[in-house]
Amino acid sequence: MGKKVWLMVYCTVLIWSAWQPADPVVWLLEVLPALLALLVLAATRRRFPLTPLVYGLLLVHCVILMIGGHYTYAEVPLFDYLRDLTGGSRNNFDKLGHFAQGFVPALVAREVIVRLNLINGATWRNFFVVCFCLAVSAFYELIEWWVAVFSSQAAESFLGTQGYVWDTQSDMAWALTGAILALLTLSHWHQRQLDGMSLKP
Numbered sequence: 224m225g226k227k228v229w230l231m232v233y234c235t236v237l238i239w240s241a242w243q244p245a246d247p248v249v250w251l252l253e254v255l256p257a258l259l260a261l262l263v264l265a266a267t268r269r270r271f272p273l274t275p276l277v278y279g280l281l282l283v284h285c286v287i288l289m290i291g292g293h294y295t296y297a298e299v300p301l302f303d304y305l306r307d308l309t310g311g312s313r314n315n316f317d318k319l320g321h322f323a324q325g326f327v328p329a330l331v332a333r334e335v336i337v338r339l340n341l342i343n344g345a346t347w348r349n350f351f352v353v354c355f356c357l358a359v360s361a362f363y364e365l366i367e368w369w370v371a372v373f374s375s376q377a378a379e380s381f382l383g384t385q386g387y388v389w390d391t392q393s394d395m396a397w398a399l400t401g402a403i404l405a406l407l408t409l410s411h412w413h414q415r416q417l418d419g420m421s422l423k424p
Contacts, residue, residue, distance in 0.1 A: 226268075229278060229279075229282055232282060232286075233257075233261065233282060233285060233286075236285075236286050236289045236290075237254070237257070237289055239289075239293070240254060240289035240290065240292050240293040241254075241293075244292060244293045244294075245293065245294055245295050245298060246295055249292065249295050250292040250293065251292075252292075252370060253288055253289075253291050253292035253295075253296070254288055254289055254292040256288055257284075257285035257288040257289060260281060260284075260285060261285075264278075264281070271338075272420075273331075273334060274334060274413065274416040274417060274420065275416060276330065276409065276412060276413055276416055277330050277331055277334050277413070280326070280327045280330055280331075281327060281331070283323070283327070284323045284324075284327040287319060287320050287323050288320070290316075291316060291317070291320055294316075296314070296316050296317040296320060297313075297314050297316075297317065298314060299314060299316040301316075302314045302315055302316040302319075317390075317394070318393070318394070318397050321360065321393075321394040321395075321397040321398050321401075322397045322398065322400060322401040323401060324356075324359065324360055324363065324397075324398045324401065325356045325357075325359075325360060325397065325398030325399055325400065325401030325402035325403075325405070326401030326402065326404060326405040327401075327405070328355065328356050328359055328402070329352050329353070329355075329356050329401070329402040329403075329405040329406055330405055330409060330413055332351075332352045332355045332356070333348065333352050333406070333410070333413060334413070334417065336348055336351065336352070337414075337417055338417065349406050352402065352406060353399065353402050353403060353406070356398055356399070356401070356402035357395065357398065357399055357402070359398070360394065360395045360398035360399070361395060363394075364391050364394060364395065367391075
């Protein structure tokens, strides 16, 4: 996917997401990571361009964030339909978001580690990547807690617990699953792309 196409998809979804969101405050909270990601990618694209695979995964993750921001995570229509179809009790779009929160950062972390030669050996590298993704997930749960403490108005929509007492733990479990699955399924493809480019930052 070319950079222009990437940016066009990103901007199109962002504009749609920002148009009459369910809750403007929640929209900003949910979409802020995608906005920050764009700034970081723009600032580093010449000095540290990423592999096409990682750029593509980051775009998918940003789209998930923007969809969740537009509807709020507990009210995404497709997942309401899936809930009703399967006889479930909650909208599980937030679990997709937390799965991506592990899946995508795992490849980003792997790319940085490999290219900067930070850790020797695949086993230790994979262990660190999984730990990193769990740390990111745990920190995000802390952010959700802080939002709940300081902004009770937006807390329920931002947290998206839907009455599930183990929501925080299951969110981190989904991120852990995503990180492990990303390493198991995409490491070889990712490595081929890394081998085809300069590993120098």
